[in-house]
Amino acid sequence: MTESHKDYSDHLDFKDRETLEEYLANFTQFVDAQEQSDGTQPIIQDQWLWSYEGGKSSFHLVVSVMIHGNEIGPLEGLLDVMDALNSGKIKYDGRLSCFIGNPKAARLNQRFLDIDLNRVFDSNLLQNEINKLENVDEPTKIPHEIQRAQNLLPILDQADLYIDFHQTILESSQPFYICPFSEEAWHWARILGGAKAWVTRHPAQLSGGLKCADEYVRQKGKAALALELGKAGFSAKARAGVWKSLNRALSAINQLSQDSQASQNLLLESLAQTEPELEFYQTSFRCEFKQADFKLKAGLINFQSVQEHEQLSEEDSPLLLAQEAGALLFPKYPARDDNGLAIEPKPKELYRMVSLLSSHPKEIWPDLFESEEPNKNKG
Secondary structure (H helix, E strand, C coil), rough: CCCCCCCCCCCCCHHHHHHHHHHHHHHHHHHHHHHCCCCCCCCCCCCCEEEEEEECCEEEEEEECCCCHCCCHHHHHHHHHHHHHHCCCCCCCEEEEECCHHHHHHHHHCCCCCHHHHHHHCHHHHHHHHHHHHHCCCCCCCCHHHHHHHHHHHCCCCEEEEEEEEECCCCCCCCCCEEEHHHHHHHHHHHHCCCCCEEECCCCCCCCEEEEEHHHHHHHCCCEEEECCCCCCCCCCHHHHHHHHHEEEEEEEEHCCCHHHHHHHHHHHHHHHCCCCCCEEEEEEEEECCCCCEECCCCECCCCCCCCCCCCCCCCCCEEEEEEEEEEEEECCCCCCCCCEEECCCCCEEEEEEEEECCCCCHCHHHHHHCCCCCCCCC
């Protein structure tokens, strides 16, 4: 997830734009049809929220796509799952809420309109921002993403498990989870099978006072995962990644709902243990974009392996060497002027490096296993 407002592109390919409008229309048709047929009541009234009631379990799975507007690819797979539930192809016993985070930004192929939606999921922060605007002399429009986050918090408040699908701006050698660690989220990450790699950190290491949607849910004591599914845009990989992850989640929840509440945590762990273990990474270096003439060599992608002291810069850039061996994350190629200088506002970071954790999180962060209260999944 990069940090630029427009992510170096202000237009969608015509075919993608046409497809996006078709899929957005399909989503709203699902919402309208649901209201007319079964009377399912969503948590809030929102044209970008679709709810499903299995009627046999109170477990609530919440799924989001396009929290960043230009990460449109996962919408296709989500619509597949919604259609399969409606037609009875997939059976699900619990409750499901699916929402599109920032469709207005999506239509402009922008990450966001005013501020990054995935940094403001905090009720105190939101209220402070609104108070500031209300106390100015001249009327000021509340930023779109502030309003959107306020609308979405009640949905996140009711999640027993939250899955947030994202995409990277550039290609990635593999999909990956990226979110703080928790024991329950670890079990779910294995069950979903959405990725083999997890870029993680101790949840006490907050992201500069800002809060992503998955962090908000985790701090409520529930499991939350953010899953990156390759380069932004519609693709077979993104579509299949959402389909696979959600089918596995729904199947696991069905199994949990058949067990007694007291033993559901043991069953969740047992289900996870049948799946391969993950590789755990941590951010080990962030290269600040200190100079406008910093320029990465062409063709770098996410999760590309690099060696210590490997040259990452172009020949006409100040020398940039990898500080250590590891994998590259979120390389930036901003627009440049005639002199080859990055056009403002340039990203804060030029790239990140991630490296494998020295051992399993349960050994590095035993406090998360000893003191964390397990989520009592509902049956």
